[in-house]
Amino acid sequence: MVEAFFLPARTGVRLCVHHRPNERSATGRAVVFVPPFAEEMNKSRHVVAQTARRICDMGIGVLLIDLYGCGDSSGDFADATWDTWREDVALATDWLQICGYRRVVLWGMRLGGLLAAECALAAPTLYDRCILWQPVISGEAFLTQFLRLRVANAMLSGAAAGTSVAQLRTSLLAGEAVEIAGYRLSPGLASGLIARTLLPARPSCPIEWFEVVAERGRPPAPATARLVDEWRAAGSTLSLSVVEGEAFWGTANSAELVQCPTLVEATALAAGAWT
Amino acid sequence: MATIDRVRTVIADVLQLGARRDSLVASSPLLGSLPELDSMAVVALITALEENFGIVIDDDQLDASTFATLGSLAEFVDQRLSD
Numbered sequence: 420m421v422e423a424f425f426l427p428a429r430t431g432v433r434l435c436v437h438h439r440p441n442e443r444s445a446t447g448r449a450v451v452f453v454p455p456f457a458e459e460m461n462k463s464r465h466v467v468a469q470t471a472r473r474i475c476d477m478g479i480g481v482l483l484i485d486l487y488g489c490g491d492s493s494g495d496f497a498d499a500t501w502d503t504w505r506e507d508v509a510l511a512t513d514w515l516q517i518c519g520y521r522r523v524v525l526w527g528m529r530l531g532g533l534l535a536a537e538c539a540l541a542a543p544t545l546y547d548r549c550i551l552w553q554p555v556i557s558g559e560a561f562l563t564q565f566l567r568l569r570v571a572n573a574m575l576s577g578a579a580a581g582t583s584v585a586q587l588r589t590s591l592l593a594g595e596a597v598e599i600a601g602y603r604l605s606p607g608l609a610s611g612l613i614a615r616t617l618l619p620a621r622p623s624c625p626i627e628w629f630e631v632v633a634e635r636g637r638p639p640a641p642a643t644a645r646l647v648d649e650w651r652a653a654g655s656t657l658s659l660s661v662v663e664g665e666a667f668w669g670t671a672n673s674a675e676l677v678q679c680p681t682l683v684e685a686t687a688l689a690a691g692a693w694t
Numbered sequence: 695m696a697t698i699d700r701v702r703t704v705i706a707d708v709l710q711l712g713a714r715r716d717s718l719v720a721s722s723p724l725l726g727s728l729p730e731l732d733s734m735a736v737v738a739l740i741t742a743l744e745e746n747f748g749i750v751i752d753d754d755q756l757d758a759s760t761f762a763t764l765g766s767l768a769e770f771v772d773q774r775l776s777d
Binding site: 458564567568570571572574575577583584585600633634640641642665666669677 | 707708710725732733734736737738740741745752753754756757758761
């Protein structure tokens, strides 16, 4: 059963979608999904929903939450901060526990993966495991890519030399918000992103990491492979699954949603093996 | 593998060109000709080129002419490689 509701938070409410397993199959375990950033969230909802249904069919609850200032939750994107989003993840976790779920899994995608890892690290005994979908490894590099959207838009519209990424960064550091592809990015959120990298945010719970590559048999990106090795060397229980598919969260054709059945399947398969 | 072949692979991956990949030659127009090449795709392409070639692309160096053809983009990457 799927229920949508508004969960009261410290400021306003958050839109949540709860995939509740039927009582006979319920395992007492639930997953909190931590969404990706800005447009990537809109590009991913369908794949996430498919996966949530598959996981729920196995008796595992799933809670999808729109973070502050995103989707249909309260607040403006311009007022969102990294810390508010961390509070939202904690809020979702609390709600699942109040619902009676005994074990909670974090499932983060892209920037949400970085956020989820940090939340899991901060609360080492709270989470059962951490699923990462193509997590962002460097918040700073991610910010650069986001700022580039504006440069690319200017280039495509044939505008004369637009604002460069360096200029946008200077504005942000000077305390000015900047508008990128319809999203107003605050200096606070930008500095939050710059300060984040995945490497030190190593959760102590088991980690299930999923990467999508363009062609079967290709290795994951070098930065991913390096980080996986470092986490393993530091003692992580980590399984890395590399699946063939399209990068559906950042797909080229704006109007079109892209499927990724291999990722849905691999994730459902992993969830089915949780004991 | 020559730069142009590697750039072709990166473009085909990012834009999911499938079999159309094989028809891309140095003079093939990119920007304005490939409908997939919107702003998100341009950003994804720049990022993929940085990762694949281990280069850093300064946005001040970018303009539409860089993405005019496969050949112009490969030439741009070659310049960054020799920087």
